[in-house]
Amino acid sequence: MTLVQLQALAPILIVAATAIVVMLGIAAKRIHSLAAGLTIGGLVIALAVLMPSFLTGDQTVIGVTDLIVIDAKARLGMVLVLVTTLGIFTLCPAYFDGYHGNREEIYLLLVIATLGALTLTCANHASTLLIGLELLSLPMVAGVAYWVEQRRSVEGGIKYLILSAAASATLLFGLALIYADIGALDIATLAAAITRAGFDTPLIATGAAMLLAGLAFKLSLVPFHQWTPDVYEAAPTPITAYLATVVKLGAFIVVTRLFHAGAETASPLIVNGIVGLAFASMLVGSVMALRATNLKRLLAYSSIVHFGYLAVLLTVPGNDALRAAGVYLAGYLVASIGVFGVMTLISSPMQPRDREELDEYRGLFWRRPTLAAMLGLMLLSLAGIPLTIGFIGKFVVIGSGVQSARWLLVAGVVVASAISVWYYLRVMGALLADAGFGAERTLLGVRWNTTAGGLMLFVAMLTTLWFGIYPQPLFVIGGQIAVP
Numbered sequence: 001m002t003l004v005q006l007q008a009l010a011p012i013l014i015v016a017a018t019a020i021v022v023m024l025g026i027a028a029k030r031i032h033s034l035a036a037g038l039t040i041g042g043l044v045i046a047l048a049v050l051m052p053s054f055l056t057g058d059q060t061v062i063g064v065t066d067l068i069v070i071d072a073k074a075r076l077g078m079v080l081v082l083v084t085t086l087g088i089f090t091l092c093p094a095y096f097d098g099y100h101g102n103r104e105e106i107y108l109l110l111v112i113a114t115l116g117a118l119t120l121t122c123a124n125h126a127s128t129l130l131i132g133l134e135l136l137s138l139p140m141v142a143g144v145a146y147w148v149e150q151r152r153s154v155e156g157g158i159k160y161l162i163l164s165a166a167a168s169a170t171l172l173f174g175l176a177l178i179y180a181d182i183g184a185l186d187i188a189t190l191a192a193a194i195t196r197a198g199f200d201t202p203l204i205a206t207g208a209a210m211l212l213a214g215l216a217f218k219l220s221l222v223p224f225h226q227w228t229p230d231v232y233e234a235a236p237t238p239i240t241a242y243l244a245t246v247v248k249l250g251a252f253i254v255v256t257r258l259f260h261a262g263a264e265t266a267s268p269l270i271v272n273g274i275v276g277l278a279f280a281s282m283l284v285g286s287v288m289a290l291r292a293t294n295l296k297r298l299l300a301y302s303s304i305v306h307f308g309y310l311a312v313l314l315t316v317p318g319n320d321a322l323r324a325a326g327v328y329l330a331g332y333l334v335a336s337i338g339v340f341g342v343m344t345l346i347s348s349p350m351q352p353r354d355r356e357e358l359d360e361y362r363g364l365f366w367r368r369p370t371l372a373a374m375l376g377l378m379l380l381s382l383a384g385i386p387l388t389i390g391f392i393g394k395f396v397v398i399g400s401g402v403q404s405a406r407w408l409l410v411a412g413v414v415v416a417s418a419i420s421v422w423y424y425l426r427v428m429g430a431l432l433a434d435a436g437f438g439a440e441r442t443l444l445g446v447r448w449n450t451t452a453g454g455l456m457l458f459v460a461m462l463t464t465l466w467f468g469i470y471p472q473p474l475f476v477i478g479g480q481i482a483v484p
Contacts, residue, residue, distance in 0.1 A: 001064070008053075008062040008070040011046040011078055012118050018042025019111040026104045035104035036093045039111050040086065040452075047082045054079050057476075066186065069124040076326060077121030077253045080333060084245045085114045087337045087460070090452035091238050091344040106146060109139040110242060117250035126175050126185040129254060130168070133218070136250055137164045143239040144231055156234025163217065163227045171214025177207030187257050195261040198269050205269060212259065212273060218251035219307045220300070222280040229292075232300040237347050237354050240296055241340035244303050245333050252310060256325065261317050274314050278409055281308030282416035289423045296356045298423060299339060302382060305416050306332050309397050312413060316404040324400045327474050328393035331381065331467070335390055338378035338460040342371055345453050361430045372431045374461050381464050383424040384417055388468040 001009075022038050025031075053060075054075045062070040089110065096103040116135025123129040141164070145157025179185055181203040182193050197205040217224040232240045259270065285304030292298035310328055313321040346368075347354035355361070365372035381390035394417060401410040467474045 005062060005064045007049075009064050009068070011050045011082070012115065012122070014042060014046040014049065015111065015115045015118060018046070019108060019115060022104075022108050022111060026108065030102070030104050032096065032103045033093070035107045036089070039107040040089050042111070043082055043086050043089065043114070047079070047086070050075065050078055050082070063124070064122075067125040067128040068119075068122045070122055073253065073256070074122040077249070078118050080249055080329065081114060081117045081121065081246055084249065084333050084337060085110065085117075085242070087341070087456050088238050088241050088245070090456040091241070091341055094451045094453055095236070095238055095344050095347065101147075101149070106143065106236075106238070109143050109146075110238075113139040113143070113242065114246065117246050120250035121253050123254060123257070124187050126179075126187070126190065129187070130172065130175075132250065132254075133168060133171070136247060137168070137218075140164075140239065140243060140247060143242070144235040146236055146239065152234045153236075156231045159227055159234075160231045167214045167217035167224070170210050170217075174207040174210025174212075174214065177203045177210065179207075181207075191258050194258055194270060195264065195266045197267045208270060209273065212270075212277075215251055215255050215258075216277055219248055219255070219311075220281075220304045221277045221307060221311060222284045222304065225281070225285070225304050228304060229288075229297040229300040233294060233296045233356065237296075237340060237344045237356075240299075241337060241344070244299065244340065245336050248303065248307060249329065249333065252307070252325075252329065255314065256322060260314050260322060262319070264317065266315075266317065271315050274311055275406070275409060278308045278311035278315070279412045281305065281311065282412040286416040286419040286423075290419065292423070293358050294356050295343065295358060295361070295427065296354070298427070299336075302420070302423075303336075305420060306382070308416070309394070309413055312397055312401055312406065312409045315406055315409065316400045320403075321400050323475065324393075324396035327396050327471075330474060331389040331393035331464075334460050334463050334467075335378045335381040335388075338374060338457060338464065339382070341453055341457045341460065342375040342378070345451070345457075346371070358427060358430045361427065362433045363431075365431045371457075374457050376428050376431060377461055377464055379424045379427055381468070383421050385421075386468070387465070389464045389471075389474070391468060392471040392474060 018039060021042065022035055025034055025038055057072075058075065059072045064070060089107070092106060096106060113136050116132045116137070116139075119128060119132035119135060123132055141157050141161045144160050145154045147153035175185065178190060178193060181201065182189060184190070193204050194208045194211070197208045199205065213224060220228040232243065235243065259274065260266075281304050285301045285308060289298050289301035289305070292301060310325055313325045313328070343355060364375070377388065381388035384390045384394035394413070398410060398413055401413065
């Protein structure tokens with residue numbers, strides 16, 4: 001391995017070393033603050049090593065081995081994974097501070113999952129893809145079931161384990177079918193075969209359908225979404241945030257490598273399949289969110305809708321669609337971390353449940369106006385209201401759909417966006433309402449504004465407004481996902 005290859009691979013190696021150090025630290029002595037400090041420190045170092053090449057817009061393609069490639073898309077993916085994970089880690093110390101059980105393992109689980117997400121962003125072979133997916137998924141099973149004393153948490157972990165295993169098996173069998181036809185497993189060859197799939201290539205078409213189904217499970221696309229609301233509700237809020245952001249980010253980058261045709265025209269069979277998934281996800285997720293009174297379940301349905309929007313871009317050829325996907329992903333990640341951040345800072349595993357019922361947010365503005373304002377701003381961004389980063393993302397998705405004449409999907413985006421305004425405004429209405437039932441359980445006595453999580457929320461709020469008003473740097477960032 002050359003020095004250039006070693007430098008390119010350094011962020012992954014640093015995160016792997018961080019996992020080992022945290023594990024040894026836990027074995028030596030359980031100190032919650034030490035475990036948190038080691039994990040955050042390791043991720044900061046990995047991000048610092050990565051940022052120079054990312055900020056300079058380095059487009060060099062470095063093949064570390066036949067299994068891993070470091071290109072502009074991988075660098076953008078790694079930056080988004082590390083920044084989002086760091087945001088979630090800032091929430092964990094305050095959230096788990098009063099937990100009587102073992103607290104340190106949560107950091108180890110998240111670091112290992114992050115290693116899986118980084119591996120996915122750099123995957124250049126089917127074996128790397130599978131290793132990354134399992135590294136990402138298995139720690140999440142333990143994370144969802146982390147409250148072992150709570151039945152619903154264990155139940156959620158079992159659901160995620162069984163369905164995730166089924167999805168991985170489907171994906172693996174799909175890869176086997178494609179391999180039986182083309183005799184290759186590198187991502188570039190797989191992608192070329194998939195985009196040409198048709199009725200004249202039954203093995204490839206069937207394998208592509210199974211591969212898409214396995215990845216659609218990770219993205220919660222309809223009809224592979226059934227696990228999402230139950231698992232989101234059962235998991236501790238930081239784990240829910242991780243499932244909604246990093247897990248889906250890693251899977252989506254793999255999907256862009258495999259199913260987006262780039263400058264070429266994709267197979268109508270593949271495009272029609274993605275169109276069906278996108279349209280169903282936007283409408284089903286929106287309708288189900290209307291009925292949700294639990295904020296975690298509402299956000300679960302919301303995430304289904306958002307990745308339905310992103311699936312629209314998979315049907316649009318050309319690098320402009322991938323650039324739009326990068327812009328939308330950045331906005332979605334910031335807003336999601338902000339919403340889950342507020343939920344985390346007013347929740348605790350010492351209580352029977354997290355603060356997730358809408359009634360528990362009634363009158364929050366009159367007790368904690370800053371927190372309520374942050375939550376409201378992030379919800380407006382998810383709804384795509386102007387002057388927020390979410391509006392820019394929604395605008396580029398609609399623009400891409402119009403340019404490629406995907407009128408059915410454009411109509412789906414417009415209708416789903418209109419519906420989303422209603423269910424997001426329901427939450428904001430609760431924030432501004434008079435305190436009613438459940439208000440006495442709304443807040444904990446934490447000084448959230450002195451925590452790292454509180455600082456992260458301020459940064460997320462400023463980012464949402466800054467890029468909503470001046471989006472040009474966002475297009476530069478998002479454009480790196482479009483580099484072949």
